Amino acid sequence: MPGGRLTQQERRQIGRGLADGLAYAEIARQLDRPTSTITREVTRNGGPAGYRADVAHRTAEQRAHRRKNPAPRDARADLQPYGRDAGAVRAYEETFTTVLMASGAPLMMSRVLAALTLSDTGSLTAGELSAHLKVSPASVSKAVAFLETQSMVRREREGRRERYVIDDDLMHDSMMASARSTAQVAATAREGVPLLGADTAAGTRLENMARYLDFVSESIARAAEQARAVLHTKPQAAPEKEEDAPA
Structure with a gap:
């Protein structure tokens, strides 16, 4: 091979x-x-x-060239808290991003979500994300706007800065948003049944679609609530003697 x-x-x-x-x-x-x-x-x-x-x-050639000729870096940029391997964390972030893309999320949205998820605080400023991902603040803002529609990220103001935050309930909020969206499609499909005629092929198709999506929406919401109640855990506080790596 x-x-x-x-x-x-x-x-x-x-x-x-x-x-x-x-x-x-x-x-x-x-x-x-x-x-x-x-x-x-x-x-x-x-x-x-x-x-x-x-x-x-x-793009691949440019990426290979950057690896061969990396730009000078501040040695402190690679320092990670808790003794983490900086190279391994970067590689994992790329893998996580690729999997998010394979699930249907666009590239920049996947990169932003991966960066936020892997941060211990669960929040980064627009400037921090822009520097970390090496993209423009406009690209970050556009990605965050999309993630907001999926209930995956929220914005907070810090004076003149914006901070983007993901909560511990990230997956739960996303699943519930999906359930609501699915329910809306079901309701819209059902509105067309009397218009096209309940005894017609098109009307029957819409009714079957509505029933199916209602069931899926209710199942998603029920499973999401059960999963949060049973599986959700909070991270343990780090021991006081353990210090993060220097900034």
């Missing part, structure tokens, strides 16, 4: 496979590559609909 980075020709073949509607596993088989390689390549470069082989290749 070939190793190393994907070539430009391989990326073009991935693009052709996506255009033909092939599954990641089939594209991987044709290239003799692991399916995870194809999944990671596509999700980090716009997803199936937005993948562009030549753009993905240029």
Whole structure:
């Protein structure tokens, strides 16, 4: 099985496979590559609909160049609290971001959510996120606006600064937002039944859709409440003698 980075020709073949509607596993088989390689390549470069082989290749070359010629860093930037391995944390953050993207979240929203989730405080300012992700404050603000609609992030004012916060109930709030959204689709579907006729094919389809989504919405909400009650735990306070690494 070939190793190393994907070539430009391989990326073009991935693009052709996506255009033909092939599954990641089939594209991987044709290239003799692991399916995870194809999944990671596509999700980090716009997803199936937005993948562009030549753009993905240029991006990969730029990323490789930055790794070979890293910009000078303040040695303190890599210091982590609790004796964590800074390199391992960065690698895990990238993995977490990739998985969020594979679940359907856009790239920047996934990066912001991963950064916030991995911070011990669960909150970062716009400037801190911008510096950490090496993107513009505008990109951060746009990502946060999307995450707010999913009940995953909230904003707080600190004088003239904005701080973005995720709560311990992050997943619960997100699931409940999903349940409400699903219930709204069900209600809208049911509104169309009398309009199209309950005894018509279209009316029956809408009624079946509404029933299904009602059941799913109620199940999500019930499971979310049960899970929070049974599984949610609070992190233990760190011992007083243990100190974080210098800022």
